[in-house]
Amino acid sequence: xxxxxxxKNGVNVDQLVDTINAVQGxxxxxxxxxxxxxxWITGGHCVTSAKGFYGVGQEDTTRQETFxxxxxxxxxxxxxxxxxxxxxxxxxxxxxCLTAAMTYHAAANxxxxxxxxxxxxxxxxxxxxxxxxxxxxxxxxxxxxxxKVKSDASEEQLRALAQFSPVxxxxxxxxxxxxxxxx
Amino acid sequence: xxxxxxxKNGVNVDQLVDTINAVQGxxxxxxxxxxxxxxWITGGHCVTSAKGFYGVGQEDTTRQETFxxxxxxxxxxxxxxxxxxxxxxxxxxxxxCLTAAMTYHAAANxxxxxxxxxxxxxxxxxxxxxxxxxxxxxxxxxxxxxxKVKSDASEEQLRALAQFSPVxxxxxxxxxxxxxxxx
Numbered sequence: 001x002x003x004x005x006x007x008k009n010g011v012n013v014d015q016l017v018d019t020i021n022a023v024q025g026x027x028x029x030x031x032x033x034x035x036x037x038x039x040w041i042t043g044g045h046c047v048t049s050a051k052g053f054y055g056v057g058q059e060d061t062t063r064q065e066t067f068x069x070x071x072x073x074x075x076x077x078x079x080x081x082x083x084x085x086x087x088x089x090x091x092x093x094x095x096x097c098l099t100a101a102m103t104y105h106a107a108a109n110x111x112x113x114x115x116x117x118x119x120x121x122x123x124x125x126x127x128x129x130x131x132x133x134x135x136x137x138x139x140x141x142x143x144x145x146x147x148k149v150k151s152d153a154s155e156e157q158l159r160a161l162a163q164f165s166p167v168x169x170x171x172x173x174x175x176x177x178x179x180x181x182x183x
Numbered sequence: 184x185x186x187x188x189x190x191k192n193g194v195n196v197d198q199l200v201d202t203i204n205a206v207q208g209x210x211x212x213x214x215x216x217x218x219x220x221x222x223w224i225t226g227g228h229c230v231t232s233a234k235g236f237y238g239v240g241q242e243d244t245t246r247q248e249t250f251x252x253x254x255x256x257x258x259x260x261x262x263x264x265x266x267x268x269x270x271x272x273x274x275x276x277x278x279x280c281l282t283a284a285m286t287y288h289a290a291a292n293x294x295x296x297x298x299x300x301x302x303x304x305x306x307x308x309x310x311x312x313x314x315x316x317x318x319x320x321x322x323x324x325x326x327x328x329x330x331k332v333k334s335d336a337s338e339e340q341l342r343a344l345a346q347f348s349p350v351x352x353x354x355x356x357x358x359x360x361x362x363x364x365x366x
Contacts, residue, residue, distance in 0.1 A: 092252045116223040166270055
């Protein structure tokens with residue numbers, strides 16, 4: 001399944017093979033914990049920072065930068081439109097994760113990808129969020145992702161690679177969310 | 184349930200009441216469609232742009248800016264660490280959405296919120312993503328959100344407000360994702 005080519009699709013295949021072998025030898029290395037801190041600014045505007053994470057058996061020491069990301073809401077949703085909405089950020093996470101899953105797993109399977117882009121759409125009925133109808137869900141009814149991939153791989157191959165995406169799993173299957181209030 | 188105070192928690196309560204009344208009179212106004220476009224750069228690095236959306240019965244004309252958001256992966260995940268990972272972006276979307284849901288619904292219920300911050304953690308076993316064990320899920324096993332809220336509201340009240348969050352719904356319940364490949 002794995003070739004020994006060095007770089008494919010921008011992925012270091014040697015390092016990928018080493019990672020897979022290391023995890024097969026010691027599954028504890030595969031346990032990751034990602035973290036973020038969110039600070040409310042005002043109304044529907046807030047900022048998240050992310051830096052530290054745990055993985056490969058230790059607290060990460062390689063990341064130098066703290067990444068900051070904002071969310072806001074457009075004027076029709078009572079915001080100041082300073083950043084994308086949280087539900088648009090979900091589309092960003094999903095598109096990015098599906099794309100990375102395809103490029104990584106294509107690299108591991110010796111499949112070349114020359115280019116890839118996608119559009120994502122999600123429909124939502126805000127009667128749910130507004131509490132006007134308890135029968136209407138608060139989130140997206142569904143999300144459609146349309147990929148345009150420049151590759152000799154078949155649609156079936158690409159679709160199989162996309163299934164490895166963690167965010168695709170998080171969204172399409174239930175993910176337990178525990179909310180605590182601390183002093 | 185609704186007061187006529189103008190601004191609360193940074194939310195224009197008059198506009199919020201008007202919105203709720205308008206949607207009650209015409210539920211079609213509550214139908215929104217959000218969109219994003221993702222472009223692969225290389226490896227696990229890509230960029231998303233979001234601008235246009237549909238809502239309140241029409242294509243939005245108010246948003247001036249196209250928001251761009253990047254994802255990458257840290258070096259231990261074979262990336263160049265130029266931006267947060269997709270799974271960290273999920274935490275950003277969730278924290279931001281829970282926060283906005285609480286501030287908006289608190290405003291609608293005449294509850295003052297003076298400050299709010301949260302930390303989010305998600306655990307993930309990458310044996311799932313790597314395809315080493317089909318029994319292990321690819322996404323987060325679970326996400327823990329810890330809120331620190333400066334408010335006279337009780338924990339029970341705040342917890343009830345948080346339930347309105349669309350992203351909380353998207354993550355904690357199944358959301359259908361349709362993946363298509365186009366030429």
